[in-house]
Amino acid sequence: MTNERILVVEDESIVAKDLQNRLIKLGYQVPAMASSGEEAIKKAEDLKPSLILMDIMLKGEMDGIQAAEYVHSNLDIPVIFLTAYADENTLKRAKITEPFGYILKPFEERELVTAIEIALYKHQMEKKLKESQELYRDLVENQGEGIGIIDQDEKFVFANPAEEAIFGVPSGGLIGRMLGDFADRQKVASILEQTKKRSNGEAESYEIDITRHDDEKRNLLITSTPKYDKKGRYCGAFAIFQDITKRKLMEKELRLKNRDLMIISSIASTINRANNIQDMLKDVLKGAMVLTGADAGAIYLYEKEDKTKMTLQTSTYSTDAGSALSHRSSLPRNFSIDGNKVVYGEKGREHISGLFDEEVYSIYVPILVKGESIGVIVMYTINPVPEGADKSAELLSIGSQLGIAIDNHLMMKKIQDDSRYLSDIINESPDAMLTVDKNGMILSFNKSASRLLGYLKDEMVGKHLSSLLPDGSMPELDETKSYVREFKCSDGSEITLNISTSRLYKDNIEFGFIITLKNLSEIVGLKIAPIKETAVDTEQLYQFDPGFIYLFDKSVDGRYMEIFADQVKHNIQGLCISRKNPKNIRQMYGLEKTPVVWLNSSDSVAGENCIKPDNLTGLTATLHKFLMEAEDGIILLDGMEYLMTRNSYESLLKFIHFINDRVMQSRCRVFFCIDTLALDERQYHILRSEMLEFEDHSNERPLRTRAGQTSH
Structure with missing residues (x-):
């Protein structure tokens, strides 16, 4: 989380709120927002933010430019203007306030971050420069800076130790010497011009380059005022000499840094906008070449199937000399590069094993994803890389960003493929x-x-x-x-x-x-109301005690349906669950009122109660409601082989456990009908442990009463 605090000045509340959210998301603090110039000044004075994002075209008596002018003059807070459009006069007015940047609406987050970071950096550097100037001024006032007196013949008649140190001469070494002795010949005329101004009573500061006796180059800022004798006649000048060599270097470095930041920002923006990997690689390569001043370049990536081979993905050149360089289609298998640094190669081909026919200076930048190399950016210059032009940090950042972008593109493609796959799954x-x-x-x-x-x-x-x-x-x-x-x-x-x-x-x-x-x-489940069939005036063939499940082995006796029909025709409420067509069951066994539920995988069958075989939840709920409501009932479970094949034996067993737990607490009995040859011995014995096995003793017509008892 950054400590930078940003004041947003925008008169459109929706835009302001969106900008606030985006800034917070990017890690900045937004202590307040203002919608007018007056409010912006008040909050800037109270909060002292690190930076102000100011809409130029604010409504009200004070627009953004007027507010920025006050901030610039009194508060020393950097301002970045937000604008969708502006005429020439408005831009001229805006320039007077010396803003630290412009952001055109609409803008991307990357553009916003880049502008903010550059502005903060520039303001920090300017602040340092101002502090440096104030320090020099304090030192001069305390005789810490070079102070000299020059007569009307332009000769030094006084120089303090600090000034002598600036010119690199021993004590007294400047007396009788002229400033022109240390300047280039073409600068002497400008010195004489300054002397003329002094003689005319003008005081002025100016810069000049000198060469000391030790051949060191220095940049001096000279502040000179006229000196008059007692009669008021010009007799020379007072001069304060400041060595601003470091400041000049800092300004140069700042310009270069800003240039590099703009290039890196452009590359980052390119990466974010790219629709495909090839366009992204080409644009990133061009940006890296601008940063380094390379004549030609190429990008190689490891093949997906062969992690030992890097093949050419894209190449380009920026000069005629670069166009003459020929690229090979792949790097040698023994080529490797340290993933933690940029390699600046010497003139020759030893680092690339003959990648080019010509001998050139090379720069190798690793492309990394999570610390692992997935390829390399290779750039070549006809001339050696100038001393001090090392861009390793910037290039490593580009290589890392490119690696992440490639990985994200590949990940996005996978997500899109997965999304299509999931869409197909949902459809099916x-x-x-x-x-x-x-x-x-x-x-x-x-x-x-x-x-x-x-x-x-x-x-x-x-x-x-x-x-x-x-x-x-x-x-x-x-x-x-x-x-x-x-x-x-x-x-x-x-x-x-x-x-x-x-x-x-x-x-x-x-x-x-x-x-x-x-x-x-x-x-x-289905809502099945327990109903009795019309009773018949015959003797009941079998009697079954309630509270038990009875096992009917279909491979031994196939009369389970006849026995069930006999039960329901003697004032017992029945429910038939079967794989057979309910219409045929009703016709064959004369069941006019007894509900029949058809185990059928079709979505629906007109006029029939159906449950899909893989919907054990619905079937269980249907049986549970019948068991709870029936006063004296019986349930026939046929087609159990079908249920087992469409689910599993374990699922069927859990279903039996659930039903048995409820049957034992009810006034109902259940016929469980299955061909036991469809079971192995273990499965069969487990089922038997949950129910009583029905056995018909021929003509004796056994009466099943309680568990383990048979009477004749």
């Missing part, structure tokens, strides 16, 4: 799903939703969600929630569905909802 999902925007307009409609409601995807996308609801109904999309409501099918019928909504986000901004629809029968 067994759950009915659709997405809508914040206004409820349908964006997608998967296959399961089409099957459930009967609409085609193409006829629903672009319509409002309310088109799926009964007339007059409106969807509830205010928050993430789950609730039950009616939906309208394509055939005009209505179906009760459980609707679950979840918010959708893109770039951390909410843009819609994903809606999952569930048939309530798949969640809470």
Whole structure:
């Protein structure tokens, strides 16, 4: 977190708030905002911010330029102007305030950061220069700076030790000498011009370059005032000499630093705007070459399949000499570079093993991702790199930014591929799903939703969600929630569905909802009311005690359906769960009222109660409600082999455990019908431990009573 505090001055509240949020996101502090020039001055005086972002065209009596003028004159706070447009007169007025930068609206965050950082840096440097000047002034007042007196013949008649040190002469070494003795010949005329001004009564400061006796070059700032004798006649001048050599070097370094920052900022902006890797590589290479003054350059990246081989991705040149250099398609496999530094090669080809036919000076910049090299920027100059022109820090930053950008591009491509994959998964999902925007307009409609409601995807996308609801109904999309409501099918019928909504986000901004629809029968089961068949006046073939599950081995005895039909025709409430067609069951066994639930993977069958075989939750809920409501009931579970193959033996066993726990507390009994040859011995014995095994003793008609008991 940076300690830099920025005052935002913007009369458009939305723009100001957005700018404040962006600055805070970038790590700056925004202690306050102002919407007028007067308010800006008041808050600047109270808060003393590090920098002010000032809109030029402020409304009110005082515009941004007037406010900036006051800040510049009285508060020494750097100002950056924000502007969408400005005429020539406005720009001329703005220049007078000496702003530290301009940012054109609209702008990217990278441009904002660059302008702020450059302004803060420039202000810091100017502040240092001002402090240096004040220090020199204090030293002069205390005779710490060079002070001299020159007569009307331009000869030194006095020089303090500090001045002698500036000129590199021993004590008394300046007396009788002239300033022109230390200046270049072409500068002598300007010295004479200054002397003339003094004789005319003018005081002035001017800069001049001198060469000392030890051949050192110095930049001097001379402040000279006329000296008069007692009769008021000009007789020479008082002069204060300041050595500003370091200041000049700092100014030069600052100019170069600003230039480098602008280049790096441009490269960063290029990286952020690039739509593809190839364009990004070419633009980054050009920027790096401008930074170093290279004649030619190329970028090589490791191949995805072969991490020992780097191949040419892009190349360019900036001079005619650079155009003559020929690039090879790949670097030698033994080529390597230290990932922590930029390598400046000597003249020749030893560092590149013959990459070029010519001998040149080379610069190698590693491209890094998480500390690992993924390639190299190679640049070449016909002339050697000048001493002091090392740009290692800047180039390492470029290599690191480029590596991250390449990695992000590849990651984004993977995300896009994954997104398409996830989109396909959602479309093929067994759950009915659709997405809508914040206004409820349908964006997608998967296959399961089409099957459930009967609409085609193409006829629903672009319509409002309310088109799926009964007339007059409106969807509830205010928050993430789950609730039950009616939906309208394509055939005009209505179906009760459980609707679950979840918010959708893109770039951390909410843009819609994903809606999952569930048939309530798949969640809470079918509502089956216990009903008795019309009783028959015959003797009941078998009697079964309530509270037990009875195992019918279909491979031994296939009469389980006849026995079930006999039970329900003797005043026992029945429920039949079967893989067989309910219509055939009713016709074959004369069941007019007993409900039959069909285990069927189809979405729906007109006129029949259906449960999908993989919906054990719905089946369990259906049986549980029947067991709770039946006063004296019986349930037939047929098609258990089908359930086991569509789920698993373990799932079927858990289902049996759940049912048995409820049966033991009820007035019901359950027939569990299965071909035991479909089970291995272990599975069979585990099932037997949960139920009683039905055995028919031929003509004796055994009466099953309690566990382990059979009577005749």
